[in-house]
Amino acid sequence: LSAHFQPKLLAGLRVLVSAGPTLEMIDPVRALTNISSGKMGYAVARAAHEAGAAVTLVSGATCLDAPLGVTRLSVTSAEDMAQAVESVVGDVDIFISVAAVADYRPATRATQKIKKSEHTLTLDLIPNKDILQKIADRADAPFCVGFAAETDNLLEHGEAKRQRKHLPLLVVNRAQDALGSDDNELLLLDDAGNHWLPRAGKLVLARQLIAHIARLYLQKTR
Ligand code: CTP
Numbered sequence: 001l002s003a004h005f006q007p008k009l010l011a012g013l014r015v016l017v018s019a020g021p022t023l024e025m026i027d028p029v030r031a032l033t034n035i036s037s038g039k040m041g042y043a044v045a046r047a048a049h050e051a052g053a054a055v056t057l058v059s060g061a062t063c064l065d066a067p068l069g070v071t072r073l074s075v076t077s078a079e080d081m082a083q084a085v086e087s088v089v090g091d092v093d094i095f096i097s098v099a100a101v102a103d104y105r106p107a108t109r110a111t112q113k114i115k116k117s118e119h120t121l122t123l124d125l126i127p128n129k130d131i132l133q134k135i136a137d138r139a140d141a142p143f144c145v146g147f148a149a150e151t152d153n154l155l156e157h158g159e160a161k162r163q164r165k166h167l168p169l170l171v172v173n174r175a176q177d178a179l180g181s182d183d184n185e186l187l188l189l190d191d192a193g194n195h196w197l198p199r200a201g202k203l204v205l206a207r208q209l210i211a212h213i214a215r216l217y218l219q220k221t222r
């Protein structure tokens with residue numbers, strides 16, 4: 001299991017990974033979400049554990065088992081996720097935000113099921129706060145890594161997002177290729193430029209990504 005990292009690149013470090021979607025409840029049976037299977041985030045958590053880190057995984061609703069040796073905190077909404085992340089992030093060295101956080105939540109949540117009708121239903125939506133951006137802007141921020149799913153202009157959208165969130169590393173994937181799939185292709189954007197990790201299984205990519213994060217982290221802290 002652990003033979004992939006010799007020596008253990010993240011030994012002695014604490015890593016927080018967020019993964020999966022958030023669900024923003026409209027009523028007890030309906031929700032808004034950003035689509036995510038959680039497979040990429042869980043693979044990243046597993047790879048970080050293999051690399052010797054103590055790993056906490058804050059996860060939205062997925063069908064996946066927690067990777068062996070990883071502490072999982074399960075959450076539903078973006079607000080729950082923010083709370084869970086904030087309760088742990090002060091004690092970590094690296095935060096890898098793979099979660100697909102819903103950008104909006106309904107302004108009100110009906111306590112009873114809304115009955116359908118033939119009329120249009122209009123929902124008022126409130127923006128959720130940006131969990132990663134808020135943490136990356138702290139004076140004592142851990143090394144923060146973002147994940148972006150884009151449909152087009154990956155490099156331009158990705159670099160703009162990396163600058164806006166003040167991230168040393170942003171990983172971009174093509175939404176059409178990544179969502180639900182067992183493999184993926186990643187574009188890594190950092191201060192040194194950009195490069196692709198070519199199409200492979202998500203765990204293979206996660207291990208390559210962890211090796212890259214370990215290199216950047218050590219450069220920064222050495
Ligand atoms: N993110 C977050 N909190 C949010 C929204 C996003 O922490 N409320 C994090 C994601 O986990 C990801 C990164 O920010 O690591 C980029 O998310 P993405 O949805 O691609 O970017 P947004 O800033 O939300 O912009 P948009 O959806 O408009 O592209």
Ligand code: CA
Pocket residue numbers: 101102103
């Ligand atoms: Ca978003």
